[in-house]
Amino acid sequence: MPSNRNLSEQELLMHGVILREALLRILTRHSDLCRVDGGDTEVCVRSLGDARLNIGLPPFKGSSLPSSLKPTVSKALFSAPRIQRDFKILLSALEALLPNSRWIKRSAAERDDAAFEEKHRHALIFGKGALFECSTMTVGLAVMESNLCYPFHKHPPAEFYVVLSEGDWYREDVGWWNPGAGGVVFNPTAAVHSMRSTDKPLLALWGLIEESSQFTLEL
Template identity: 55%
Template sequence: MAFSESLGQQTVQLEHAQQLLVRVAEHLGEHCTQEWAHEISASRRSVQSAQLSINAGFQANDEGERCIHDSLVDSLTNAKSSSLVDGALVKCIEQLLPNAVWIKRQAASNEGAYFVDRHRHALVIGKGSRIQCDSITLGLMVMAPGVRYPFHNHPPKEFYLVLSEGEWYQEGLGWFRPGPGGVVYNPQSIVHSVQSGEEPLLALWGLMHT
């Protein structure tokens, strides 16, 4: 591939990534009056100020999405046909998926392994992806029907832009259904989980590193 062609593709990738950040910031802004409003506002500002670049030396250890391909296709189709989901957001995600890095979380010793081969994360921006960003990591979570993600917590604050039906759990709140178009915010180190129902689950998540 010629250098000019490679540079052109990188420029397009960065443009798509920036467009995705704009859509994410707008969605977070729409939920700034809800619970955790201050934290969501801070996350929105971090998204708006995120600096992107191409990680030229990145070598992906790609898990692949083949085993969950049908769930991905079905959930994207449902999201695009839903009047509750932002079509422009889904389009931005689709533009970045060809260059996404697919990973899966392994089961811990006290967790069942049922979910391992029935879920995937497509890293599109930030840590582990081809588009470098120090302040935020964005990924697309796909789960086959009937899967529960293990209860867990982590230091970074986290948000989800929900693109399908599904149930979400948060310590102190219990299980709830934000619905397509909803936003879920997990404060630092809070225990949380998510599970799909009869249909695949799709959500864009963000981990805040600042």
């Protein structure tokens, strides 16, 4: 992880806008690959393009990143794809923003790995209670330790992932597949989905169309 230094509001906004624009270009470029049931990423792209970022105000969600996960995040960021220009830009913006971000976790259900809660986190970047207030999208960064499966789940908002590591992904109408680092995954409304890390940490930037704030933590 980069060192935690206090950025000015102007610096924070600059990096936030840079991240949004790089993410927008990546999603637009992959839109033809993300078609689901006759739809595509047009709604996600439009929502992200319409996003207006403001510095977040209390109450914030989440807390600081646990020290046990800092090496995992650093390793994942170091291994993330930087061949394409937009990925370099996106990752540089993330590295600047993460030390100032708060992190949330999904609670493990009875059937889940008992240690799951402490092996993953989501940095909240855009959205209600996030680093940047945003009314159209909730955007976060998911990180998981190696050899871990995220619980199968579904939620009303459509969702995208920009994949920043190796890993396997699941959607109920497709099954398991590996999009590869630099790939894009799209989950339509209410589709059951999951992801799992390999022998390396999993890292992915995700976004939910903000239909209702109650879905922000239903990851």
